[in-house]
Amino acid sequence: MRKEDFIAKNPLRILIPESGPKRMGLVMARAGLGKTAILVQIALDGLLRGKRVLHVSIGQSLEKTRAWYYDIFKDMVAATTMEDAAGIQEDIHRNRLIMTFNEDGFSKAKFEERLHDLVSQNIFRPDCVVVDGIDFATMERAELEGLRQVIEAQGLQAWFSGRYHRDETETSEVEIPLSCRGYADLFDLAILLRMDPEQKNLVLTVVKDESGATRPGNILHLDPATLMINP
Amino acid sequence: MSKDLEKVRNIGISAHIDSGKTTLTERILFYTQRIHAIHEVRGKDGVGAKMDSMELEKERGITIQSAATYCTWKDHTINIIDTPGHVDFTIEVERALRVLDGAVLILCSVGGVQSQSITVNRQMTRYKVPRIAFINKCDRSGANPFRVAGQIRDKLDLNPVFMQLPIGLEADLKGLVDLVIMKAIYFEGDNGEIIREAEIPADMAEEAAKYRELMLDAASMFSDELMEAVLEGTPTPEMIYDAVRRGTLALAMAPVLMGSAYKNKGVQLLLDAVTRFLPQPGDIENTALDLNDGEKPVILQSAPDAPLVSLAFKLEDGRYGQLTYIRVYQGTLKKGDAIVNSRSGQKVKIGRLVRMHADEMEEIDTATAGDIVALFGVDCASGDTFTASDISMSMSSMHVPAPVISLAIIPKDNKSQINMSKALNRFTKEDPTFKSFVDHETNETIISGMGELHLEVYVERMRREYGSEVEVGQPQVAYRETITRRAEFNYTHKKQTGGSGQYARVAGYLEPLEEGEYEFVDNIVGGSIPREYISACDKGFKKSMEKGPLAEAPVTGVRAVINDGASHAVDSSDIAFQLGAIGGFKEAYGKAAPVLMEPIMKVAVEGPTEFQGGIMGSLNQRRGIIVGTFEEGSYTVVEADVPLAEMFGYSTVLRSLTQGKAEFTMEFKAYRHVPKNVAETLMEEARKKKAR
Structure with missing residues (x-):
């Protein structure tokens, strides 16, 4: 399959239209369901489309984050027999920068400083930023608001992961989980990842889209074995 | 010497430069009574540590060439290969790992897991070497073994399990709590040789109980017997040792020990751990390729009466003549026996068989499976397999990276010319990553290797060991x-x-x-x-x-x-x-559509966070691609892929950029296309050179 065909057929097009506005998105899931896998697929989609992605990983090592990309890209190539996979991987490597922090080492000020270093010295000018592992429960709302301002000021597309509590998943209601409500309003787009009521399938549901580009209720699936997004 | 295979340990000591492995080895030799006084690496007594037998190593305080030694501890024979810490000498580390059954990974309790530790760990994983971690320098200001254990999990992807806790840290380091026997251990006497057991300090009882439980949980995964005993509240130390050993051998657990080699704390317990947790030669499955059967892999038997299979893993041309270090994998090697080099088919008679102790030796008559010994006067290359004459086997080949840098050397006089040839002949035989040839167009001798320091060390050795003074040209990148x-x-x-x-x-x-x-x-x-x-x-x-x-x-x-x-x-x-x-x-x-390719190095720069922007900028200016950054507290690591051609003189730039507070390591990653504008310059230079 050609890269262009892969991009066009990517199920993520439902969430990220090719010519859509730059937005701030949130993927909500309880621990261990596959938030990182989704963010990496979103990042890879951007990279395949020639975007530059800054991946901020909090609490995960550089090696592990890199391994996510490697494994998911390998699965993508295997599933689609993508042409010139080695060349594409080279481009991915060139257009991606992973920044890792330990759990208590990340802050809006630090992010702003690092981003400034990258952009002002012309080292890396990202189009998209993926932030994985923020503990929203302990982060001040003002910090989050500041983060949004930094992202907006740089004109970036951004995706975050947010964790909700295990006991909030039993409900069949498709809505923003209680523990995410304190900050979900800061995002333009929110997606909920959960086990479906029959516990057989991982379902990704759009629960909020302020731009109206995506219809709330739209559904994608996540293969529990490979963690790949499917229609 | 113990003939019982169960009581033989072949171990390597690997770590980041300056994490104290030579100091630790020195203590091991002292406590096992192989030496009778301790000399420091950069000691004031000017003797230098035992394992740093090369003059240059003593002067620089780093280990360049691994030296083999052995010692006995509680009726176990421990063969130790001290390995270099700088990545330019990685071939030494790789060779050592190929022949060892287990390893001690030394980490600095202040610096933690640094980039070289990651490289070494990756090599250990490649060769499936079970390992235990020793967190050294717990007496240093800023020591934090708990943070280091976290890094072992995150950066090395190992499962660290505390077997001990420190009693005090930094200048207050007094001793250790042994979480198996639940006792406090103090190291007394002038050199810490007297071990005193006492009750755990009251203020540590709760913490010790918590860490013991964590250790038992982890160990129980590898022993049903221990799991049951834990549930019944009756685990014995033997059960715990057995379970931890199983976990370690399965590469599913890395027991964590700690102390301060310099302050003589914790070394004897580390030796106990080596004998308890690291494998004996029979635990490891080694294979050879049967050359009479289409290179079919054959599992080797450690039995002493099986036909001999052994591997020459290191050559040295020292003051005793040519010395070949050999690891016996199967059968017995006897003085007077005729053995065959399976690469060349050459038959060799074993004249002298010795056991090496750094630069001293001991004559022996036989060596059996699992032993590491040295032979005299055997002409072979590093990596050759020697077998009994009735079989034809080859140990799987070792991974040898291709040289990425070269430079021209010109002898200053005739004597230097003669000695240079002798030196190069020896070095190229000893080290497969070091090569030399004569460029027939310029008539210059070119040496090539894995980095600037690698070549620099050989030039220095030529001067010191062979009295060969050479002028050195500009380093050249090995383009393709x-x-x-x-x-x-x-x-x-x-x-x-x-x-x-x-x-x-x-x-x-x-x-x-x-x-x-x-x-x-x-x-x-x-x-x-x-x-x-x-x-x-x-x-x-x-x-x-x-x-x-x-x-x-x-x-x-x-x-x-x-x-x-x-x-x-x-x-x-x-x-x-x-x-x-x-x-x-x-x-x-x-x-x-021909293209020019250049070696790309994986560079890791470590330093204070405040310099991160500058470090990234400096790598970016060198056509580097910043792959990622890692920040922890006030410390940062920037990883980048940078063309080797751009890395000359980087240490000076980095030093001035960071007030000497940052350091970097690099290793070869891959060959990649040279950008068009750079390629044009290189082609122009080549044209001009040819025209001359």
């Missing part, structure tokens, strides 16, 4: 050329200038070869090129690849296919077809 698309050729070589003529027509195509350097394919049908000239075509292509037309760099990654041609009954000859192939290669090469 390759093609990116298929191109056809149909070349006729014709020469008719009196005497016998030359005639050969060679046709076919060149195409990129994804893996490997070169492949020759003969698709000739109907004898358009007679059989006897096929090898001449192959030779011609190979010759063409020695120096590519772009920048005189070796050409790699080419498949040359011949599918047609013509010959003449009188005028065709071997040389005519060689020249025909050279012409054909030239004809196709230009059409095959």
Whole structure:
């Protein structure tokens, strides 16, 4: 399959239209369901489309984050027999920068400083930023608001992961989980990842889209074995 | 010496530079009574540590060449290979790991897991070496073994399990709590040789209980017996040791020990752990390739009466003559026996068999499976397999990276010239990553290796050990050329200038070869090129690849296919077809979109966070691609892929940029295309050089 065909057929097009506005998105899931896998697929989609992605990983090592990309890209190539996979991987490597922090080492000020270093010295000018592992429960709302301002000021597309509590998943209601409500309003787009009521399938549901580009209720699936997004 | 295989341990001590492994080895030798006084690496007594036997190592305070030694601890024989800490000498680390059964990974309790530890760990994983971690320098200001254990999990992807806790830290380090026997251990006497057991300090009881529980939880995963005993509240130390050993051998657990080698704390407990948790030779499955059976892998038996299989893993040409370090994997090696080098087929009689202790030795008569010993006067290359004469086996080959940097050396006088040849002959035999050759165009001797320091050390050794003074040229990057698309050729070589003529027509195509350097394919049908000239075509292509037309760099990654041609009954000859192939290669090469390739290094810079922006900028200016950054507290690591050509002099730049507070390591990663503008400059330079 050609890269262009892969991009066009990517199920993520439902969430990220090719010519859509730059937005701030949130993927909500309880621990261990596959938030990182989704963010990496979103990042890879951007990279395949020639975007530059800054991946901020909090609490995960550089090696592990890199391994996510490697494994998911390998699965993508295997599933689609993508042409010139080695060349594409080279481009991915060139257009991606992973920044890792330990759990208590990340802050809006630090992010702003690092981003400034990258952009002002012309080292890396990202189009998209993926932030994985923020503990929203302990982060001040003002910090989050500041983060949004930094992202907006740089004109970036951004995706975050947010964790909700295990006991909030039993409900069949498709809505923003209680523990995410304190900050979900800061995002333009929110997606909920959960086990479906029959516990057989991982379902990704759009629960909020302020731009109206995506219809709330739209559904994608996540293969529990490979963690790949499917229609 | 113990003959009982169960009581033999072949271990390596690997770590980041300056994490104290030579100091630790020195203590091990002292406590096992191999030496009777402790000398520090940069000691004021000027003696230097025992394992740093090379003068240069003593002076620089780093270990360049691994030295083998052995010691006995509680009726166990421990063979130790001290390995270098700098990544330029990685081949030494790799060789050591190939022949060792287990390893101690030393980490600094302040610096934690640094980039070199990651490299070494990756190598240990490649060779499936079970390992225990020793967090050293717990007496240093800023020591934090708990943070280091977290890094072992995150950065090395190991499962660290505390077997001990420190009693006090930094200047207050008093002793250790042994979480198995639940006692406090203090190291007393002038050199910490007296071990005193006492009750755990009351203020640590709760913490010790918590960490013991964590340790038991982890160990129970590997022993049902222990799991049951834990549930019943009756685990014995033996059960715990057994379970931890199983977990370690399965590479599913890394027992964490700690202390301060310099302050003589914790070393004896580490030795206990080596004997308890690391494998005996029989625990490890080693395979060899049966050369009589299509290189079929054969699992070797540690039994002493099985036919001999052994591996020469290190050569040294010291004051005692040529010394070959050998690891016996199967059978017995006896003085007076005749053994066969399976690579050359040469039969060798074992004259002297010795056990090495750094630069001293002990004569022995036999060595059995699991032993590491040395032979005298055996002519072989590093990596050769020696077997009994009735079998033909080869140990799997070791991974040897190709050199990435070279420089010209010019002897200052005639004596230096003679000695330089001797030195190069020895060094190239000892170290497969170090190569030398004479450039026939410039008549210069070129040495190549894995980095600036690697070459620098050999130049220094030439001077010191062989009295050979040489002038050193500018380091040169080992560029390569390759093609990116298929191109056809149909070349006729014709020469008719009196005497016998030359005639050969060679046709076919060149195409990129994804893996490997070169492949020759003969698709000739109907004898358009007679059989006897096929090898001449192959030779011609190979010759063409020695120096590519772009920048005189070796050409790699080419498949040359011949599918047609013509010959003449009188005028065709071997040389005519060689020249025909050279012409054909030239004809196709230009059409095959050739590109220049350069070595890319994986660079890791570690330093204070405040310099992160500057560090990234400095790498970016060097055509580096920043791959990632890692921040922890006030400390940051920037990882980048940078062309080797841009890294010369980087240590000076980094030093001034960070007030000397940052350091970097680099290792070869891959060859990549040189950007067009840089390639043009290089080609121009090559053209000018050729014109001269």
